[in-house]
Amino acid sequence: MxxxxxxxxxxxxxxxxxxxxxxxxxxxxxxxxxxxxxxxxxxxxxxxxxxxxxxxxDDSQQQQRKTLLAETFHRNSSLRALVRELSREGSNPLRLLQRDGDWTTDQLWAAVSVLVDAGRANEAIQVFDCWRSKVITRSNEAHYLRIIRLLCERSLMIEANSIFQNMEKYGLVPTLSIYNVIIHGFAREKKFDDAIVTMKKMVEANIRPKPETYNGIIRAYGNYQMYDDMSKCVKRMELHGCFPDEVTYNILITELAQGGLVKRMEKVFRTLLSKNMNLQPSTLVSMLEAYTDLEIFEKMEKAYHQVFKTKAFLKESLIRKLATVYIKNHRLSCLEDLGNDISATVGRTDLVWCILLLSSACCFSRRGVESIIREMEVAKVQFTITFVNILALFYMKMKDFRELHAIFLQARRENLKPDIVTVGILFDAWKVGYDGTHVLEEWTTSGLLQEVAQMKTDKLVLTAFGKGFFLMNCEKLYGSLEPQAKKRKLWRYSDLIGLVFGELKATKQSGVQRM
Structure with missing residues (x-):
């Protein structure tokens, strides 16, 4: 400027x-x-x-900037050089430290991180002790907290606890933060007895546990699905005069939701509301997922609208679950709303287009389907086999064989290879009056049926339309084969077609012989 x-x-x-x-x-x-x-x-x-x-x-300011840039470049270069040396096989970090005389704080933590990640935690501790002993003021709680946290994050609890216990040798008293890191580290590793013992030492050192101390243990109990122990931990917390805070209740709700314990989840939720505490958006998303997994429709709908107001991020897996529940409950208008809502937050992704197409196709709305197709053309959306199969299923159900044929031809023009669902649609359509001879001959002459069979269609399509006659028979017959027969070869489309129609032919012949 x-x-x-x-x-x-x-x-x-x-x-x-x-x-x-x-x-x-x-x-x-x-x-x-x-x-x-x-x-x-x-x-x-x-x-x-x-x-x-x-x-x-100001020339002096410009010179200062140049000097700062030069120092930064030199510092980064020296860090990269040190990391390269430590990464070499047989490197000796203590010898490198002695050679350099001393390291800056940045160099020390770069070295420690490299060594810990390389499985050389003991060498990292030795380097830390050597570096710390060079200057008296380096023996402080901040540096111990940093190395203990690093070790705990890597699940190296023996090493972390060793450093923790050695603090007393240097006249250092662990802080609340250090105790919390150790306690949470033990809890994450399912070493709850060690976590409780450490907490007792903490009390003996006249350091009172805070809600965050218990929160880490509660979260760990939830991760291991130890929900009764989680409740006992809350009672123990209250017994010692440390009452749950907003974070505690949000953790409880999240863990209970992920465990599918809806009644207990709702009880904690009511407690949180009675205390005028805030429900975090991520916690609300967990509640939504619990209701969705159990298909509790009305509560799912209510939670979804609350989540949408908060503009909280929804994972694709949860969006698919919501769409599945709407489809199963024939709430196609809700399915369309879901597609538009997600579109407003993340844009028109392939999943959004899939949802919008299904919302119209499942209620057999020709106008709706054609409107979505026009929007896709304007947006220059790249067609996928999922979109092809949705339209093919729609026109097959409508018995509009002219449009169905056009969809198959368009797929070939756009070099979209059929998957097993497309093959199934062709034979199911043949069964209800469509003459697919031309399409089958084209697939055969182009060698598409000799390729290894794949499933590329979004599962929401099968949820909406079902698997159909061909695909159901294909799965049934393939599933009845011996394991060795399945592994004997790579199954091509032609193999699966032969499996289905060969079995049907044999069934018909045996029926004629019995007659």
Missing amino acids: RVATSAFSQVLLSQNQSIPTTSSSTCSSVLPFSSSLQSSPPLLSSSRGTIPTHLVI
């Missing part, structure tokens, strides 16, 4: 020098806006050719 301002000043200066000195009357006759210019404060100082001080680049 300073450089741009300086350039602007030079332009003003050159313009000022190019204007001839004239009388005020002459200026008035030459410049129509001279009166307004004269009344404005001068951009340049009264001294001719002098740039205002606020527009002048």
Whole structure:
């Protein structure tokens, strides 16, 4: 910005020098806006050719910037060099530290991180101890907290606890933060007895546990689905005069929701509301997922609308679950709303287009389907086999074989290879009156049926329309084969077609013989 301002000043200066000195009357006759210019404060100082001080680049500041950039570059280069040396097989970090004399804080933590990640935690601890001993002030709680947290995050609890216990040797008293890191580390590793013992030591050291101390244990109980122990931990927490806070209740609701314990989840939720505490958006999403998994429709709908108001992020897996529940309950207008809602937050993704197409196709709305197709054409959406199969199923159900044939031809023009669902649609349509000879011959001559069979269609399509006669028989017959027969070869489309129709032919022949 300073450089741009300086350039602007030079332009003003050159313009000022190019204007001839004239009388005020002459200026008035030459410049129509001279009166307004004269009344404005001068951009340049009264001294001719002098740039205002606020527009002048400070050479000392510019030099400081250059020096800072150089130092940063040098520091980053030295860090990269140290990381390369430590990454070499057989490297000796203690010898490197002795060679360099000392390391900066950045170099120390870069070295420790590299060594821990490489499975050399003991060497990392040795380097830390050596570096710490060089300067008395380095033996402080902040540095111990950092290395203990690093070890706990890597699940190296033996090493972390060893450093934790050694703090007393140097006259250091662990802080609440350090105790919390150790306690939570033990809990994450399902070492709850060690976590409780450490908490007792904490109390003996006259450091009272805070809600966050218990919160880490509660979350760990939930992760291991130890829900009764989670409730007992809350009671123990209250017994010791440490009452749950907003975070505690949100953790409880989330863990109970993920465990599908809806009644207990709702009880904690009511408690949170009675205490005028806030429900975090992520917690509300967990409640929504619990209702969706159990297909509790009305509560799912209510939770969904609340989530949408918060603009909380919804994972694709949850969106699919919601869409599945809407389809199963024939709430196709809700399915369309879901597609539009998601579109408003993340845009028109392939999943959104799939949902919108299904919402119209499942209620056999030709106008709705054609409207969505026009929108996709305007948006220049790349067609996928999922979209092809939705339209093919729609026109097959409508018995509009002309449009069905056009869809098969369009797929070939766009080089979209059929999957097993497409093959199934062809034979199911044949069964209800469509002549698919041309399409089958084209697939055969192009070699598509000799390719390994794949399923590329979004599962929501099968949820909406069902698997159909061919696909159901294909799964049934393939599932009845011996494991060795399944593994004997890669199954091509032609193999599966032969499996289905070969079995049907054999069934018909045996029926004729019995007659």
